[in-house]
Amino acid sequence: MVDSSVAEPRLELYKQLDINAKEERRLQVLALWDYYSEVICEVATTYLGLSKDLKDKNLQQQWTRSRNRLIQLSSFSSEGDYEKAIGELHEIRNATFHDYENWPPIDPIQTIRGEAEDFREWLISYGEIYDRKVNELDARETMIRIAERNIEGVLHIEVPFEEPFKSTVTDKRDEAKELQRELNSIKDGDEISMKLLNILVDSMQYQEDSCQAREYANHVGYVLSEVAEPEVSPKQFDL
The missing domain is CATH 1.20.1270 (Substrate Binding Domain Of Dnak; Chain:A; Domain 2)
Known part of the structure; x- marks a missing residue:
């Protein structure tokens, strides 16, 4: 079972940092990356039958592999804000951590942070549905x-x-x-x-x-x- 508060310390760390301070904003990007990655990997390895080495992949790969399991459910759709948030976070993180003078933009970071709790609840819910129905597909x-x-x-x-x-x-x-x-x-x-x-x-x-x-x-x-x-x-x- 995946706890409903999984990866919460990542959000606590994000909260302690000042988004208006460019150096701290870089660290907020990493906190969000770790948050989304931990949520995806915990759901994927608990409910979707994916192996523990999923955590060694990048965020986009983790999401793609998990989504490919979940799309077996007729009710599942990954279109919209969550898909966009993961894609943008992947790009922002890559740009930020390949250049120590890159200062990530504020608005997308705030949007991605705003989706965080809803994404966690949504993904856990679909993971539990998949776990129940996988043998019926x-x-x-x-x-x-x-x-x-x-x-x-x-x-x-x-x-x-x-x-x-x-x-x-x-x-x-x-x-x-x-x-x-x-x-x-x-x-x-x-x-x-x-x-x-x-x-x-x-x-x-x-x-x-x-x-x-x-x-x-x-x-x-x-x-x-x-x-x-x-x-x-x-x-x-x-x-």
Whole structure:
């Protein structure tokens, strides 16, 4: 059983820090990262059947693996504020802790903090539902549902500006649309066919490739912004 106050000390630490002090705000980002990571890992290893080494993954990977279990529930949806909060926290943390002079923005941090308790209650609730119903799930319907969610994830991911990542995500979107058509053509069957297995595997690979390209693009964009030459002022040359 996961305690309803799991990871609460992380929020207590956040509260002790001043968000208006830029150095302390960096530490608040780490406190929130640890909070969301602990909540996800505790629910995932207690209710979702994931192994303890999940904590060795980054936050986005922890969430993706947990979500892939929960989407087997017909009532589950990860769209909206929680999904956005985790994605933004992942990006803010990476930007912040790869540069000791990066001062994270206040507004997103406050929003992510504001979602924290509700996210914990929501995730624990779905974890408990999954734990009760896992043995009742129909294998074929579950495979179709997972493939559908993976395809939706690829179709809705933000396309990067940078190449070759832009082309990768665009290509995966096109492939996901074709995969969606194939999946729709076999949804009315009653057997777990090799075609369904291939669609499921492909959908997982497309989602992984797209998310990886998006993450790499974010990192490259950040690096380029750091090494870009500063604008030259005419005053520097007495012009």
